[in-house]
Amino acid sequence: MSIVSTADILVKDKVPAGSRITVRGWIRNRRDSKAGFSFLSVYDGSCFNPVQAVVPNTLENYDEVLKLTTGCSVIVEGTLVLSEGKGQKYDLKADKVTICGMIEDPDTYPMSAKRHSPEYLREYAHLRPRTNLIGAVMRIRNCLAMAIHRFFQSEEFMWVSTPLITTSDCEGAGEMFRVTTLDLENVPKTADGKVDYTKDFFGKEAFMTVSGQLNVETYASAFSKCYTFGPTFRAENSNTTRHLAEFWMCEPEAAFFDLDDDAALAERMLKYVFRAVLEERHDDLEFIVQRVDKDAIGRLERFIASDFAQIDYTDAIDVLKKSGHKFNFDVEWGMDLQSEHERFLAEEHFHSPVVVKNYPKDIKAFYMRMNDDGKTVAAMDVLAPGIGEIIGGSQREERLDMLDKRMAEMKLDPKNYWWYRDLRRYGSVVHSGFGLGFERLCVYVTGVGNVRDVIPFPRTPKNAMF
RNA sequence: UCCUCCUUAGUUCAGUUGGUAGAACGGCGGACUGUUAAUCCGUAUGUCGCUGGUCCGAGUCCAGUAGGAGGAGCCA
Numbered sequence: 001m002s003i004v005s006t007a008d009i010l011v012k013d014k015v016p017a018g019s020r021i022t023v024r025g026w027i028r029n030r031r032d033s034k035a036g037f038s039f040l041s042v043y044d045g046s047c048f049n050p051v052q053a054v055v056p057n058t059l060e061n062y063d064e065v066l067k068l069t070t071g072c073s074v075i076v077e078g079t080l081v082l083s084e085g086k087g088q089k090y091d092l093k094a095d096k097v098t099i100c101g102m103i104e105d106p107d108t109y110p111m112s113a114k115r116h117s118p119e120y121l122r123e124y125a126h127l128r129p130r131t132n133l134i135g136a137v138m139r140i141r142n143c144l145a146m147a148i149h150r151f152f153q154s155e156e157f158m159w160v161s162t163p164l165i166t167t168s169d170c171e172g173a174g175e176m177f178r179v180t181t182l183d184l185e186n187v188p189k190t191a192d193g194k195v196d197y198t199k200d201f202f203g204k205e206a207f208m209t210v211s212g213q214l215n216v217e218t219y220a221s222a223f224s225k226c227y228t229f230g231p232t233f234r235a236e237n238s239n240t241t242r243h244l245a246e247f248w249m250c251e252p253e254a255a256f257f258d259l260d261d262d263a264a265l266a267e268r269m270l271k272y273v274f275r276a277v278l279e280e281r282h283d284d285l286e287f288i289v290q291r292v293d294k295d296a297i298g299r300l301e302r303f304i305a306s307d308f309a310q311i312d313y314t315d316a317i318d319v320l321k322k323s324g325h326k327f328n329f330d331v332e333w334g335m336d337l338q339s340e341h342e343r344f345l346a347e348e349h350f351h352s353p354v355v356v357k358n359y360p361k362d363i364k365a366f367y368m369r370m371n372d373d374g375k376t377v378a379a380m381d382v383l384a385p386g387i388g389e390i391i392g393g394s395q396r397e398e399r400l401d402m403l404d405k406r407m408a409e410m411k412l413d414p415k416n417y418w419w420y421r422d423l424r425r426y427g428s429v430v431h432s433g434f435g436l437g438f439e440r441l442c443v444y445v446t447g448v449g450n451v452r453d454v455i456p457f458p459r460t461p462k463n464a465m466f
Numbered sequence: 467u468c469c470u471c472c473u474u475a476g477u478u479c480a481g482u483u484g485g486u487a488g489a490a491c492g493g494c495g496g497a498c499u500g501u502u503a504a505u506c507c508g509u510a511u512g513u514c515g516c517u518g519g520u521c522c523g524a525g526u527c528c529a530g531u532a533g534g535a536g537g538a539g540c541c542a
Contacts, residue, residue, distance in 0.1 A: 031501045039501050052502070069493085085500045107493040107511090108476050115491090115503085116477065119534065175540095211542090237467060238540060249542060328538095392542070437542030450535095451542095462533085 007046035009080065009090055011283065019080045023051050023092055026130065027072045030065075038065055040097075042076060045129075048136055048283035052083065053092040065097050071109055071130065073100035118453045125457050125466040133292070136284035137454050140277055141442050147276035148229060148250055148438075151269050157225040157252060162212030164231065167204050168416065175235040176207035177245075208233035213251050213433065214367075214420055217396060220253040220431055221423050227252040229438075237461050241450040244439060246459040253433035259369075259378040259395040262432035263355045266382050266391050267308045269436075270353075274300045277445055293447025299386060300445065306352040311345070313337075313359045313376065319349055336363045342381075342388040353384045366406045367420075368394040380434070387444050393434020400424035 003022045008014045015021060025044030032038045036057045041050035053076045055065050068074065078094040085091070103109045110124045111131060121128040128134045149159065165179050181201040182188065188196040197205050212228035219226045229250045236243065252265065277285065278300055288296045311319070320331040320341055325348070329338045337345075337356070346354050358376040361368070368377035378395035397403045403424055407414055414421060442454035452458035457466045 029502080031499090031504065033499060033501055034497085035499070035501095037500085041502070050502095054500080083500085085502075087502055091500090105476090105493090109493095110476075112477060112492050120477075122534090232542080234541075236540065239467095239535090240538085240540090241536080243541070247542070389542080435542060440542060 005046035006042070006044050006049065006051045009051055010049050010088075011047045015080055015090075017080055017082050017090065020078075021080055021092065022075060022077045023053070024075045025050075025073070027068050027070055027074060029070055030068050032066065038062075040065070040068065040074070040076070040094075042074060042092075043135075045135060045139075048132070048139070048287055049088070051090070051092050052085075052088050053078065053094045053097070055094045055097055059094070059097060061097065061099070064099055067102070068099065069103050069106040069109070071103045071106075071111060074098065075100060118448065118450060122452060122458065129456070132287060133448075134453070136281075136287045137442070137446050137448055138456065139284050140281050140288075140446055141454055143277050143281045144273050144441060144445065145229070145248075145438070147273040147280075148269070150276070151272040152225075152227045152252060155225065155265075155268075157227045157254070158219070158223045160212075160216050160219045160223075160226045160228055161230060162209070162215040162228045164209050164233075165202075165206055166209045167202055167206050168214070175237075176210055177233050177235045179206040179208060208235075210234055211249070211251070211435070213253065213435065216251055216253045216433070217420070217431065218423060220255050220433070221427065221429065224256065225252070225254045239461060241452075242440060242443075244451050244455060244458055244460060245464075247451070247455065248438035250436040250438055251433060253431065255429045255431045257395075257432040258430055259357060259380055259432060262393050262395060262434055263308070263310065263357070263380050263382070266355075266380075266393065266434055266436075267353075270382070270390070271304050273441070274304055274445065278304075288446055296445070296447045299447075303353060303384065308382070309350040309352050309354040311350075311354060311356055313356055316341075316345060316356050320344065323349070334360050334362065337381075339388045342383045343385075346383040346385045346388070351385070353382060356381050356383060361406075364394070366410045366412060367396050367403070369397045370402050370406065378432075382434075384444065387440070390440060390444060391434050391436050393432065395430070395432040398424060398428045398430050400428070 003024065004015050006023065006025065023042055023044065025042045028041035028043050028050045030038055030040055038055045040053040040055055042053055043050040059065065075098040076092055076094050077096040078092050081091050081093050083089060083091040111127050116131065121131060121134065129138060152159070182199065188199040190196045200206070209232060211232060212230065216226050216228045227250060230248065231246055232249045233246055235245060257265070278297070285297050314333065317331055317333050323344065325344055327340055329340065331341065345356070357380045358371060359379045360375060361370065361377045364377050364379045368379050370377055380393050381389050382391035384390045397406060400421060403421065404414060407417065439451040439454050443451055446454060448454055452460065
């Protein structure tokens, strides 16, 4: 009597008919037949579909089986047989049903078998993983995460766990969460009345990281090809479908890569992980297509089949100006592209993913490499039809004098970046990288409209209950 | 942070010019059935987000407040 998962039976087809097996999981729903048996749909999370157990009324605890409702936990032992009914290949002909946990009050159990809105499910973040929707989304998320690691490992990138706590108050990418062990009711003060951070845990101000990029550049300067993949924190008061206070980000960084190498890497990576989802999570995608987004599979297939278009920012501005299209924001060289502009380029002009390169220096970060024109930097964004910016990256400024000049322009104190500058003092090398917002990737793949529904426990302003 | 909208049964929602609350699904009981979002019949559901105001009377109008959603900004 071997214990098998529903995926062993339904996806991997590892269990031949006639096998004696045990399935352990939860009830999706129960249907009774007065012909003398009940059907139990049992899921264990290993794949989308449940296994149908056929339970005869001759079991000694059949009275109890009739009380099973959505969400009850069970262990079913029996024989796997070819199903006599339509809709599934196998039945588990049960000869023993062990009831583990009942639903205390089925009438008020928040996860009924019927459809719930994503907003409702968010209020029950501890129970929503039991639903079809979150089940499918989370298996796809897991698939994407593992595919990202596989892709980079296959290209000889080393995974670097960059720190989550930082004392650089200068990472410069938005508001940061403070990390402290000081007693906020009784803060130690210096002689001139300011907070005395020398008494704090790290002896100075500390924050949650907003990016691993600066750290991972140090490792790329030794291991050539590296990537970070982990959580990131932004204390910005933004309430949108695309923002979280705690989210996951993947940031590859490679020595000897220029901007074109960087863009090519991004294209290979996205196609690799999309192909992985199509191959490994077909069951979940079928559900997504049926219930969330009809085009989910088609979108991935078209993305994989497409060649990325490439265009310079300056040329993109021309395209937008000459398009005759009416935008809410007027198009002018020097401005950042609005999402309406990004969508126009990808969806209406190129009809494919597009890499926009070489942005004006004034709208980009200090570490991006200055181009010879003195006006633009070697930055690139990957814009995808249907979502807009999915990746942002750049070639980094490897020349110390240029880096110092840029920091001076942006009024940044070089002392705060002493170790980052050291990379340019000792064996400096051309290098590039990009950042991929992992939840935004999950949103793109699943068609779910909100990053809060593709992360297990979303943290947003005024919401960190679970 | 700004703008707009929403908050009514376990869930999804309806509720007209202001007159003491409805449907579907789910739950429960029954019938029927190799069922599969089963079907059919019956049945119980409620601090109408919260606080105050107008009014003889407020789910409905007004003010405040909390939470949620969408958009903008910022970004990933």
